[in-house]
Amino acid sequence: MSQLCAIPTCKYKSSTLCSCCNKNICIEHVKEHNDLRKSELKSLNDETITLNDQFKTFDIDKLIKDSCEILDKWKDDCHKIINCYYEQKFQELERFLTQKIDQYRKEIDQIQSTIIDSIDNEKFTEKNLQSLKLTIYDIKQEINKMKEKGIQINIRPFILDNHTISIKDSKPNAFNINTSILSSPYHTIECIDGWQSELASNDQSILISLSNNLCLFDRDLNLIKKSLWTYECIYDMCWSSTLSNFIVITNKNKVYRIHETTLSIERIYGIEDKDWLSCTCSDTYLYLTTREIGSNIFQFKLLPLIRPVKQWQPPYSCKPHESIHAIQYNNRTLALIIRKSFGGVINIELRSSTTLNRIWTLPLDIRSSGVWSRINCSSLQYDEWLLAHTSTSRFFHISKDGTLNIIHEYHPKFNNALMFGSNILVIHLGKKVHFHKL
Template identity: 40%
Template sequence: DRNKLINDFRQKLDKWRDDSYKKIDLIYEEKRKELEQDWTERVAKPRKGIDLMQSKLNGLIRKKKATHEDISRSTTAIRYIDQKIKDIEQKGIQMNIPTLFIDDNLTYIKESKIEETDEFQLLSSYRSIDCSAQSGVAFAANNENLLIYESDYLNLLNRDLVPIQQIPWRYGHIYDMSWSATLTNFIIITDKKIVYLINESSLSLKVIQSIPQEKWWSSTCSDKSLFLSTYGTDANIFQFNLLSSFELIKRWRSPDTCREYESIHDINYANETLALIITDSSTKIARLEVRSSTTLTQFWSFALNINHISYQPSIHCCQIKYSEWIVIIENTSNIFHISKDEKLIRRRISWAGIRVFRNWIRSQLRPNTKLCGPR
C-alpha cells in the first residue's frame, strides 16, 4: 500500500531528525557548561579574590594594623586584577563555532531498478587500519563512528578513522559487536557468556542483566529487537525487545534455525529480514540464507563455493544498496556480491588483509551494519 510505504519512510526520517536534534542539544549543553566554567575561571574567581583582598585590607585598617606599604601593595594588586577583568569583559570570549556540515547522502531513497552501470564496485581504500589477526579483531559502525576491539583495547574512531578514545578491555574476548540506533549504544558479546551495553560517548559499559548467559556468538539489531545466535552446532537464535529492558520475545531452536549438525557463523538484520551464514559440519559447505525476521521463514538461499571447517576464519555478511548482499571470508581473498534474487553478481578475489573502507561506511553499508574481523 502506497500510503503505508510513504508513512513508514516518513517515520524513519522523523526519527533520524529527532535523533540528530538530541545529539545537537547534547553537544550544545556540553559547550554551554564549558563556557560557564571558562567564565568562572577567568572572571568570577578573580573577582572573589579582589573582594577577599579588599575585606582583609579593611580589617587591617579597622584594627589599625595596616602599614602604608600594605595599603599600597594591596591597592596596586586590586587595580591590576580589576583591569585584567575589564579587559576580558571588553574583549569578550573568543569562540570558534564552525558551520555544521550535513552530508546529503547520509539518507537516500533506493531506486526500484538496478542499472547495469550501477554495479557494486570495491574501491581502493580511502584509509586503512592495520590489525593484528592473532589477537582477534571485531568492528561495529554507525553513521558517525567506528568501534574496534583489538589487542585487549576498545578504540573509538570517527568516520575518517581518526582515533577519538581508547580504553583497556578486561572482560573476556569479544566475539561480536553491533550498533543499536534505538539505544544509541554499542552491544558487545564475549566468551564469558555476558552481553554488554557500551556508551558511544564515554565507552562506559553496563552488563545487560536480563539476558541469560549462553554461548553467544553473533549479534545484530533492528529498530525494536536484538537478535543473538549461539555458538556451535544445533545453534539457537534469541530475540530480545530493545524497548522493554531486553525482555525475551522469542527463542528459535533447531531445526527452525539450522540442522543439528550445522552452525550459524553470522547473523545480520536488514529491512525486516535476517541473513544467516550457515555451515554444514559434515559436508563443510557454507551458504547464505535470507529469512523473515519475525518468523525465520526462508526467502532464499545461496551456496557459497567454498569448503569451510571450524578452525578456519569466520564468514560475515552485510546488506548494501538495492537489497544486495556482500559476503566476506576473513583473511582470504573471497568477497561475494549477491543480488536480491540470489544470483552471484561478482566474486572478488583481491581482498588483501583486513581493511575498513570509508566508502563502504559512508555510501554502501547500512547504519546498523557490523564490520567484523577475526574472532
C-alpha cells in the same frame, strides 16, 4: 580504382561513402540505408511520444509520498535516539540528585551526632563551635542555591548540516566489487597486531578493536575516543540505534553494551549466560545466536528493558546437524550464514525477521576448514549483501533476490571486514586497517 559496394551480396561498384556506417556503397544501397535510417528515426520519434504520454500520467504525488517514507523512517529513528538519550540523562540526573541529598543528610546526621556528644560530655571549645557553625552555614547555602538555581546542565546545540541527507537518483552507482576493492585504500590505520579484529558501525561512527583497545572513529576517520578493553575475547559486535549503544558478546557467555560517545561499558544482566557467537539488532529487537551444532536464535526486546521474547530451535533456526556462523538484520529480514555440517558447504539464507520463514537460500563456494572460521555479512544499498570469508580471503557480492553477482579474492589476507555506511568498506588485517571508498 573504384571499390565494390561494401554490402557482401552486392556486385556493383561503390559510388559514395555512407555517413552513417562510414562504408563505401552503391547508389541503390544508399537509398536502402536512407530508408532504414528514416524508419529508425520514426521509431525513436514514436518512443519519445510514448514517453511524453507517460509523463502526462506520471503520479508525482505518489512518488513523493513513497520516497518520503525513507525521510519519515529517518525522522522516527532520530526521535527514538533522542528519546533514549533523554531517558539515560534523566536517570543520570535522578541518581545525581539522590546522591547529593544523601550526602547532605549524612553530613547533617554527623553534625547532630557531634553536637549531642559534645552536650552530653560537655567537651566543646569555641573553635569546635565555630567549625560546626561554618559547616551548617555551608550546607544551608548549598541547599538554598540548589532550590533557587537547580542543577547545572550543560547542553551542546543539536547541529544538522546540509550533508546529513542527500537526495540523488534511485541507483546512481551500483556497487562494483572489482573496481572498489582492487583500487588502493584511501586511508590506512597502523596498529600493533592485537588478539582481536572486531568491527561495528552506524552511519556516523565506527568502533574498531586495535591492539586490545576499542577505538571510535567518525565519518572522516578522526579518532573520537579510545578505551582499553580488559574483558574477555570478543566474538561479535553490532550497533543498536534504539539504545544508541554498541552490543558486544564475548567468549565467556557475557553480553555488554558500550555507549556510543563515552565508550563506557556496562554488562547486560537481563540476558542468560549462553555460548553466544553472533549478534544483530533491528529497531525493536536484539538477535543472538548460539555457538553450537544445531544453533539456536534468541530474540530480545530492547525497550523498556532488554528481555527475552522468542527462541527458535532446530529445525526452525537451522537443521540439527547445521550451525549458524553469523546473523545480520536489514529491512525486516535476517541474513543467516549456515554451515551444512563439519567441513561442509556454507549457505546464506534470507529469512523473515518476525517469522524466520525462508525467503531464499544460496549455496556458496566455501567449505569451512575450521569449526568456526570467520565469515561476516554486511548489508549493502538496495537490499544487496556482501560476504567476507577470511579463510579464503574472498568477498561474495549477492543481489537482492539471492543471485551471486561476483566473487573477488582480496590480497593480502584479512581478519575481518565490514561496511561503514553505504560507501566505505573497512578491512581489518590485524596489523593495519584499510579503508576503501566504493
